[in-house]
Amino acid sequence: MEETKPRNLGGSLPVPNVQDLAARADDLTLTPTLLRRYVRPQPNTADLRHDAPAGEEQEHVPIIDLGRLLGPNGLAGGRGEEAARLRSACEDWGFFQLVNHGIPEETLEEMKRNVMGFFALPLAEKAALAQQPGEIEGYGQAFVVSEEQTLDWADMFFLLTQPPSYRDLRLWPSNPSTFKNCLENYSEEVQRVAGELLGAMAEILGVRDHSDMTRLAASQSVRMNYYPPCPEAHVDSVLGLSPHSDAVGLTLLLQVSKVPGLQIRRKGGWVPVTPLPGALVVNVGDVIEVLTNGKYKSVEHRAVVNAREERMSIATFHTGKFGTMYGPLEEVVGDEKPRYRSVSVEEYVKLVFSSKLNGKNIMDAMKIN
Ligand SMILES: O=C(O)CCC(=O)C(=O)O
Numbered sequence: 001m002e003e004t005k006p007r008n009l010g011g012s013l014p015v016p017n018v019q020d021l022a023a024r025a026d027d028l029t030l031t032p033t034l035l036r037r038y039v040r041p042q043p044n045t046a047d048l049r050h051d052a053p054a055g056e057e058q059e060h061v062p063i064i065d066l067g068r069l070l071g072p073n074g075l076a077g078g079r080g081e082e083a084a085r086l087r088s089a090c091e092d093w094g095f096f097q098l099v100n101h102g103i104p105e106e107t108l109e110e111m112k113r114n115v116m117g118f119f120a121l122p123l124a125e126k127a128a129l130a131q132q133p134g135e136i137e138g139y140g141q142a143f144v145v146s147e148e149q150t151l152d153w154a155d156m157f158f159l160l161t162q163p164p165s166y167r168d169l170r171l172w173p174s175n176p177s178t179f180k181n182c183l184e185n186y187s188e189e190v191q192r193v194a195g196e197l198l199g200a201m202a203e204i205l206g207v208r209d210h211s212d213m214t215r216l217a218a219s220q221s222v223r224m225n226y227y228p229p230c231p232e233a234h235v236d237s238v239l240g241l242s243p244h245s246d247a248v249g250l251t252l253l254l255q256v257s258k259v260p261g262l263q264i265r266r267k268g269g270w271v272p273v274t275p276l277p278g279a280l281v282v283n284v285g286d287v288i289e290v291l292t293n294g295k296y297k298s299v300e301h302r303a304v305v306n307a308r309e310e311r312m313s314i315a316t317f318h319t320g321k322f323g324t325m326y327g328p329l330e331e332v333v334g335d336e337k338p339r340y341r342s343v344s345v346e347e348y349v350k351l352v353f354s355s356k357l358n359g360k361n362i363m364d365a366m367k368i369n
Pocket residue numbers: 223225241246253261262301302303312313315
């Protein structure tokens with residue numbers, strides 16, 4: 001039976017278009033009150049540190065080779081060399097860069113071109129695809145729940161992509177003309193890779209029925225981020241994306257621009273994830289942290305803005321289907337205590353879309369104290 005698209009998941013308060021604001025930055029009619037909405041209160045000391053703690057070398061996010069992982073001896077029942085690398089990446093970092101993933105370079109490049117093409121359209125054309133009140137899909141911004149909250153210096157375009165019955169094709173741009181086909185193709189390729197990674201994780205965790213993990217690739221959504229340059233971008237006063245962990249199963253991110261911006265929280269500082277040509281950045285989401293009872297870490301990250309250059313990224317999120325549950329897997333919990341509650345996917349998604357993007361707040365709400 002065809003699944004119907006979930007409704008009433010929540011929405012976000014409307015906010016100014018940041019690309020437009022940035023283009024008019026010299027315009028004296030822009031009131032300081034308007035711009036003040038983007039300036040954060042004094043950052044705490046952890047937020048001031050961009051680099052490795054003093055005396056330590058800057059660490060680099062691990063690199064995983066998917067071809068090797070899935071090849072002979074890669075997994076070896078969870079004991080292979082690449083499997084060990086993946087386990088350590090998920091337990092210690094929560095992030096890795098994925099190479100040799102089998103997605104043709106042309107597919108990635110085409111996706112980048114289409115997303116750049118979309119954000120370069122005149123505002124009126126993009127605004128035709130604007131998020132409607134109470135909706136999460138479309139062009140706009142997410143997770144704005146109060147007029148007082150500090151805003152992110154970015155616009156986003158969010159679409160549900162899998163299963164195909166979840167799509168609202170009225171929101172899929174017809175300009176650039178290749179956008180629809182390209183997104184469809186990209187979405188399938190990325191979903192395949194997500195499934196393969198989740199299967200490998202199941203094997204490493206000793207979960208017999210791999211579908212306990214691979215079901216987290218059943219639904220997919222794509223969040224395209226546009227960060228305009230921001231001349232005020234000195235030391236964390238303005239951020240492109242607030243510190244958050246992803247409230248999903250698994251995220252595969254394509255950094256469209258060469259300009260760095262993504263940073264992950266590690267040992268009290270922020271480690272940059274330098275764009276690696278052809279690689280996808282993968283991160284463990286909150287739902288995997290729940291399913292693995294905290295073994296695999298969903299790590300906080302943020303996007304900083306650049307004073308002179310725009311930046312774009314494409315985050316592809318994978319989650320379970322509606323009508324299923326999220327909770328710690330018995331096989332992983334073993335003799336320990338479950339550390340998180342079990343909730344329906346609907347309940348979980350409503351919690352996420354009614355919350356601010358704020359550190360690991362969703363995990364805190366899921367924890368059994
Ligand atoms: O722009 C980036 O690199 C980060 C995007 C991100 O974290 C998200 O969309 O959840």
